[in-house]
Amino acid sequence: MKIVSAHVGTIPIRSSMRNAYIDFSKMDSSILALVSDVIVDGKPLVGYGFNSNGRYNASHIIEDRLLPRLFAAAPAELHNDSGEFSPSLAWDVMMRNEKPGGHGERSVAVGVVDMALHDLVTKAAGVPLYRWISDHYGDGHPDDSVFVYAAGGYYAPGKTLTDLQDEMRRFLDSGYNVVKMKIGGTDLTEDLKRIDAVIEVLDGDGSRLAVDVNGKFDLSTALEYAQAIEPYHLFWYEEVGDPLDYSLNATLAEHYPHPIATGENLFSVQDARNLLRYGGMRPDRDYIQVDPALSYGLVEYLRVQEALKQHGWSSKRCIPHGGHQFSLHIAAALHLGGNESYPGEFQPTGGFTDDAVIRDSHVSPGELPGIGLEGKAEFYRHLHALHE
């Protein structure tokens, strides 16, 4: 298989909401179409990729560094011994002449291309991505469906406690059992009122509510909130301090007995391994949220899984950030603990196929070949326009 052309674009995924750290008024995403020389039903197979929310587009790195390396590579450098196009070998080619460390936006750019390459090879194989991953890297027995929780509960101008409760009710009505809300964007007194309001909607069951600080707290605020929320037995307390402050996380874990989740802003196996080594994370209860679409793609995510295994962690402790269709396949194939979902947010890239049904907080990736972005009509319109 040969890639005959590559088409990079940038689309807005903006929204008026805000977490404790940023608003999303200028949020955007790279989108990519890789057109191949494989013809099916008279049309070339095309692989699509995009980046997850929270980081901005990385289109220039894709165009200036990654794609030129792929196009300059000899066919033998991109195909394995069985003659198959290999996203893993392509990954090595893309990372030529890149120093280690300082992963930043480069991991986003590689993630976009890695996703498009996996979409392409799995379409060429005629199978949904999760089956291909399970056959190549898993146990050949993927999960039928994946646990998903509904993330929302953002701060927004004029949003009242009643609005917050209504939002959470809509999540429950659409099939989710567990929900997530933002905290840390106001003071503790206000946040406790917001938490109480949401727990009321959850019939008083705090173990169905996760809270997300988006890295805002210093150690003393982290511990102050920890003490205040401990009695609620929350589903998890997320990204409490700066994502690279492993010492803060380790101290928090000594004081807070319930689950902690973090990792959405760790973009490499090296950073994830440091979290396991120095972050005090507890393999019996905590969650790792590394998002494959932001962190060098599936090829690197497999390395993260290997590092977890070496440290005695189960793949079930991973629930990736991002709420997108790519991680949903990965979760089903590698028996992850679940995947995030943002009903209605971060469109058009976010979310699952249009026909996906959430039942008992579970959803299936679907049976379309590849990632299945053709099953997301609005997003597919943008992707298709890249190369038509």
Ligand SMILES: O=C([O-])CC(=O)C(=O)O
């Ligand atoms: O608000 C955000 O940046 C998204 C986020 O943290 C999450 O999905 O966990």
Ligand SMILES: [Mg+2]
């Ligand atoms: Mg988060």
